Amino acid sequence: MVKKKILIVDDDPDVRLSLQLRLTANQYEVISASDGVASIAEARKHVPDLMILDLGLPAGDGFSVLERLRVSGKLSSIPVIVLSGRDRVGNWDRVLKAGARTFLQKPVANERLLAVIRLLLTEQDRPRAVVYDLAGPDSSVSPQD
Helix, strand or coil, rough: CCCCCEECCCCHHHHHHHHHHHHHHHCEEEEEEEEHHHHHHHHHHHHHCEEEECCCCCCCCHHHHHHHHHCHHHHHHHEEEEECCHHHHHHHHHHHHCCCCEEECCCHHHHHHHHHHHHHHHCCCCCCCCEECCCCCCCCCHHHH
16 A cells, blocks of 8 residues: 655654654655745655645745645645644634645644544545644544535
């Protein structure tokens, strides 16, 4: 079976390493980038199945990355999970309007992150759905059309 490729974009090397360890342990191929410019270059080079994107990046923040993905042909269909320490309340609408599929706040439980990843990867062949990750550690993840 071909491993799904996930591009991790975060300027914090500890976060990138932590995510990489979690994802490779769950049989995903991981690519990483530390800034906005490198994220687009890596996405063009590898065309990942999914991107995990921080908002606070050097060389183009997460919103500029989302904008560039949205207008980049084959990259526009890459599902994006925004994973940020920024407040969800103040950024939720803006993140979704910019093209992300969901917003998870750091730190995120491993089970929650993996559930959202699995959901987005299995829905790639279906019409776009926004994944609502309800607040709280015991919340469920469900798609909404």
